Amino acid sequence: MNVAADRPGRYGRMMTSVLRGTLRLDVLINRIYPTDFNPLYYTGGLSNLFLLILVLSGVFLFFYYVPSLGGAYDSIDYITQRVPYGDIIRGIHRYAADGFIVAVLLHLFRNWFTDRYLFSRDNPWISGMILLLFAGFIGVTGYQLVWDDRAVALTTMFAAMLQSIPAIGPLLVRLFLGGTGVSDETLVRILMLHIFPASTLYLFLWWHYTRIRHPKIWPPAVWVLFCVGLVFLLAGLIPATSTGAAAPAVRPTTLPLDVFFLWPFALLNVMPPGAVVVLLVVLFVLGLAIPYISRREAPPQMGVRHAGVAQVIDGNCTGCELCYYDCPYNAIIMVPSPAPGLSKAAQNRTLLAVVIESRCVECGICIGACPFEALELPKFLERDIRAQVTDALRPAEAVRS
């Protein structure tokens, strides 16, 4: 389905106005910060920064955490009250998690509004959606690990949501709880469900970067100092606290809910657990489908041409690597040259460019990068371009004559 084709104009106009707003915001921030310090250009890097802070502070907390019904709350209390700077590290872990989600959401909306999800960029988009899903899940299990009365209520609500899934619900609940009810086993599983998905985030990040040639994976020093400082400051000024110790027999009437991670649980006030699960699944699937359904223009309107995958002309390639560095999609790799080239410049080459067909988007950037005429788009040859340029110039020549 193509939204632009079904409803020409309406969706496109809305997205264009959002794009203009995003660019205006860029210009505004560029007036305050130099362009290389504009935080909106580093939302992905900022996410990485917060993720590293989470990992480092998480390792610290892991040393002291006891995953058992009797020990979890007390160990968190010990970290907060007795371990030097433990309360600060706990606060840093808490606020870096919020910072991570804010940076990820900024990254998502910015890339959505500026159309950076089309064609070959669907790969980073889909891996990004999975990263977001995992991040949300890790946040929920983080709140459960504290094992205060909020954690008990969250665990109960989460089990109810799992239970509502047809056919496999009861099995999932048993897997999650480690039995028929909450036990020490449950805390061990929640800890694993916190740490294991957190570790796999780096695997998905690798996938996220696979097809991006020059990803900005780290923010400039100004923003590293500011963000690290901000989480320290917040941890000191508004310490992360637990609610009361878990008392499974007492059902709390109100719970403080984190707006970034726990909003699905707030929906349970107005919707049955099954409906919340369906809503989450629909949101996730829609998120995955954005590259395919939410184009403001159809490919013909964008003037997309099918030029064919770039081809290396073996005899002309000198192994200079210019195309390799210029390709924004990591579609060109350099391999040891099996034999010298045919042209004079290619006689002493040691490397040979090879195009990975599945990654090539037929953009022609490599053609422009190559000074040795060693690359071609098979359905859009240089002579065709020359002919087009000549045709385009013809009226001007006629007017001049």
Add this chain to the structure above:
Amino acid sequence: MRTAYRWGILFLCAVALVFALGIVVGEATDRWLFGGAMIGGLLIAYSFVLLLLRKMGLVGPRKAER
């Protein structure tokens, strides 16, 4: 404008010194939350110092932008 930036940096350095003293006080009195907040304040002050240095042109743009 450079003079304003210079005064800004001097002011931020003074603020950073106060935060540094705060870290010492927090450590000496075992008030870890206070000490932690002071570390945060110090880093934020440094970030603004770096921003002003960049605006003055003393820390350069990336190589590609020169």
